[in-house]
Amino acid sequence: xxxxxxxxxxxxxxxxxxxxxxxxxxxxxxxxxxxxxxxxxxxxxxxxxxxxxxxxxxxxxxxxxxxxxxxxxxxxxxxxxxxxxxxxxxxxxxxxxxxxxxxxxxxxxxxxxxxxxxxxxxxxxxxxxxxxxxxxxxxxxxxxxxxxxxxxxxxxxxxxxxxxxxxxxxxxxxxxxxxxxxxxxxxxxxxxxxxxxxxxxxxxxxxxxxxxxxxxxxxxxxxxxxxxxxxxxxxxxxxxxxxxxxxxxxxxxxxxxxxxxxxxxxxxxxxxxxxxxxxxxxxxxxxxxxxxxxxxxxxxxxxxxxxxxxxxxxxxxxxxxxxxxxxxxxxxxxxxxxxxxxxxxxxxxxxxxxxxxxxxxxxxxxxxxxxxxxxxxxxxxxxxxxxxxxxxxxxxxx
Numbered sequence: 001x002x003x004x005x006x007x008x009x010x011x012x013x014x015x016x017x018x019x020x021x022x023x024x025x026x027x028x029x030x031x032x033x034x035x036x037x038x039x040x041x042x043x044x045x046x047x048x049x050x051x052x053x054x055x056x057x058x059x060x061x062x063x064x065x066x067x068x069x070x071x072x073x074x075x076x077x078x079x080x081x082x083x084x085x086x087x088x089x090x091x092x093x094x095x096x097x098x099x100x101x102x103x104x105x106x107x108x109x110x111x112x113x114x115x116x117x118x119x120x121x122x123x124x125x126x127x128x129x130x131x132x133x134x135x136x137x138x139x140x141x142x143x144x145x146x147x148x149x150x151x152x153x154x155x156x157x158x159x160x161x162x163x164x165x166x167x168x169x170x171x172x173x174x175x176x177x178x179x180x181x182x183x184x185x186x187x188x189x190x191x192x193x194x195x196x197x198x199x200x201x202x203x204x205x206x207x208x209x210x211x212x213x214x215x216x217x218x219x220x221x222x223x224x225x226x227x228x229x230x231x232x233x234x235x236x237x238x239x240x241x242x243x244x245x246x247x248x249x250x251x252x253x254x255x256x257x258x259x260x261x262x263x264x265x266x267x268x269x270x271x272x273x274x275x276x277x278x279x280x281x282x283x284x285x286x287x288x289x290x291x292x293x294x295x296x297x298x299x300x301x302x303x304x305x306x307x308x309x310x311x312x313x314x315x316x317x318x319x320x321x322x323x324x325x326x327x328x329x330x331x332x333x334x335x336x337x338x339x340x341x342x343x344x345x346x347x348x349x350x351x352x353x354x355x356x357x358x359x360x361x362x363x364x365x366x367x368x369x370x371x372x373x374x375x376x377x378x379x380x381x382x383x384x385x386x387x388x389x390x391x392x393x394x395x396x397x398x
Contacts (some may be wrong), residue, residue, distance in 0.1 A: 006312050007342040009305045012390035014345050015338035018088050024391060027334075030068050031384040037382040069334040070097065071354040075120050078356045081333070082126055085352055089344035091128035093186075093330060094120060097355035100141045102262045104166070110136040111170040112359075117179055122181040128328065128351035129184035129217075129299075132174060134198045138167040140191075147196035168201060173204045179215050184246070186299065187218035191254050192270045193261070203234065214297040214326075217246030222282040223255055224270045225240065231285055245296040248283050248330070251278050251304070282307060290314050290327075296328045303336040303379060322347040336379075338386050 027126075045112040071078030077092060082092045094117040101107055114132045121127030135143060137279060142163050154187040155223045158165065171187075178185040189195060202218035204340060209215040217232065220227050230248060238245040255271055272278045282302070289298045290311075300311050308329060314320075329350040331340045343350040 005346065006309065007337045007346045007348070008340075009309065009342050009387075010343050010386065011366075012338065012386050012393060014340050015386065016343065016390045018337075021394065024387065024394075026064070027068065028387045028391065029343075030065065030382065031380055031387060034380050048085055049126075064263060066359055069332070069355065071242050071333060071356045073358050074356060075116060079353055081354055085354075088128040088341055089347075089350075090340055091133050091349075091351035093128050093351050093353045095131050095353045095355045096136070096189035097357040101136065102141075106173070107139075107167075107170065111173060114174055118174065118177045118181060118183065118185070119184055124159070128330070128349070129186055130174070130187060131186040131353070132171075132180055133188045133190060134201060135190055135194065137170040138163075138197075140194055143197040146200075147194060150196055150200055162264055163172065165391055168204075171201055171205060171213075172208075175209050180208045180297065180395070184215055184217065186217040186248050188248065189221045189248075189252070190280055191261075192224065192258055192316070199230075203237065206238060206245060207241055207243050208354075210238070210246065213243070214246040215246045217248050217297070217299060219248040219301075220251060221252035221254075223248055223252035223272050223278045225272050225277065225281075226270065228281045228285055228288075232288065235292060239295050245263060246299075247289060247296055248299040249282060249300050250301040266394075279307070283310060286311055287314060290318055290320065292327045293320070293324075299328045299330055300328070301330045303331055303339065303380070308339050312348070320385060321398075325349065336383065370376055 001057060019027065027353065039049075048313050063288075071094070072080040078094065082094075083090055096113040096117065101110060110132075110365070114130065114136070116304070118130045121130060122387055142160060145154065146159060146164055149156050175185060187198060190198060202216065205216045206218065220231050220234075231249075235245045236248075260271050262271075272281065272355060275385070282304075284306070286298070286300060300308070302308055302311075311327075312322075315322070315324070315332075320327060327349065329340075329343050329348055331337075331352060333354050335350045340350055340352060
């Protein structure tokens with residue numbers, strides 16, 4: 001692969017070919033608004049209030065942020081998005097976007113929904129893998145208590161033991177179904193105070209299902225200062241245990257919440273001191289995994305142009321083919337299209353997370369997307385700049 005064959009993320013024709021002129025205009029409007037933190041803060045507060053008061057918001061959300069960042073209200077409703085992505089060489093990762101459930105019946109329902117995404121992907125090459133959050137299958141209170149128990153700080157009650165066994169059974173159901181389907185499944189990372197329990201169950205599933213190939217992937221957030229060491233020890237444990245590891249590397253999605261909680265509760269923040277440190281550890285983790293692909297497979301979940309190009313260069317330097325199944329890229333629907341679609345055009349394994357679910361249940365997810373875009377203002381401005389460039393390019397062709 002020559003330098004000229006590396007993807008060019010400023011190729012707006014390739015990046016936005018899948019968008020109609022109307023969809024392009026909608027994206028320009030949304031990213032313009034996301035560049036205004038005060039507006040995002042106000043809109044998020046109003047959305048939370050509308051949820052609490054059960055005020056109908058679908059009329060405002062459906063044609064705007066929901067249409068930009070979600071595939072539909074159901075798997076069937078997301079079919080158009082799945083097909084459009086596949087036309088351009090991009091796979092789908094269906095992501096049931098309901099969050100914050102606590103009732104056992106709701107947790108069982110989330111498990112059933114994720115199971116449906118696994119069945120939808122079975123035999124359909126348009127799907128890259130399945131994904132779930134353990135917090136969708138367990139209350140956060142229980143996850144935090146289990147983590148404390150694993151560290152020897154507390155003991156679980158009999159009732160909590162039983163609840164944790166139900167959580168483990170739900171996770172096993174999903175991993176077993178994925179294994180039977182010959183697919184892959186990713187366990188998303190979450191807040192640090194519940195992550196120990198999530199890591200434990202993810203490694204347990206890898207031990208059971210990654211004996212011959214990588215089925216289960218754990219997620220490692222590199223905005224935490226301890227995660228590079230964690231990655232290396234996780235893979236060392238898998239090698240010693242005779243199974244393979246799978247890892248999705250991300251920078252992270254809970255930075256402000258983490259810092260605020262640490263300050264309020266008086267413990268050292270788990271977050272890197274600055275973005276440069278996060279970037280350094282992310283790049284170091286990618287390099288480390290590329291050098292250990294016989295032990296660990298990689299999904300790079302990054303919206304950073306430099307990081308994605310660096311990974312492409314790292315693969316080339318090591319003689320790793322663009323379509324090597326051990327390395328994949330992933331971005332969120334509605335974001336970083338210049339990265340996703342230019343990677344696909346150059347033959348890399350790349351997928352979009354396609355969240356779906358009822359609009360009211362998806363609102364917490366949409367709020368987080370808006371807040372994340374605001375917190376990485378440079379990235380949002382870059383996306384807006386490229387969208388506007390594509391508008392001008394199309395206008396010049398008329």
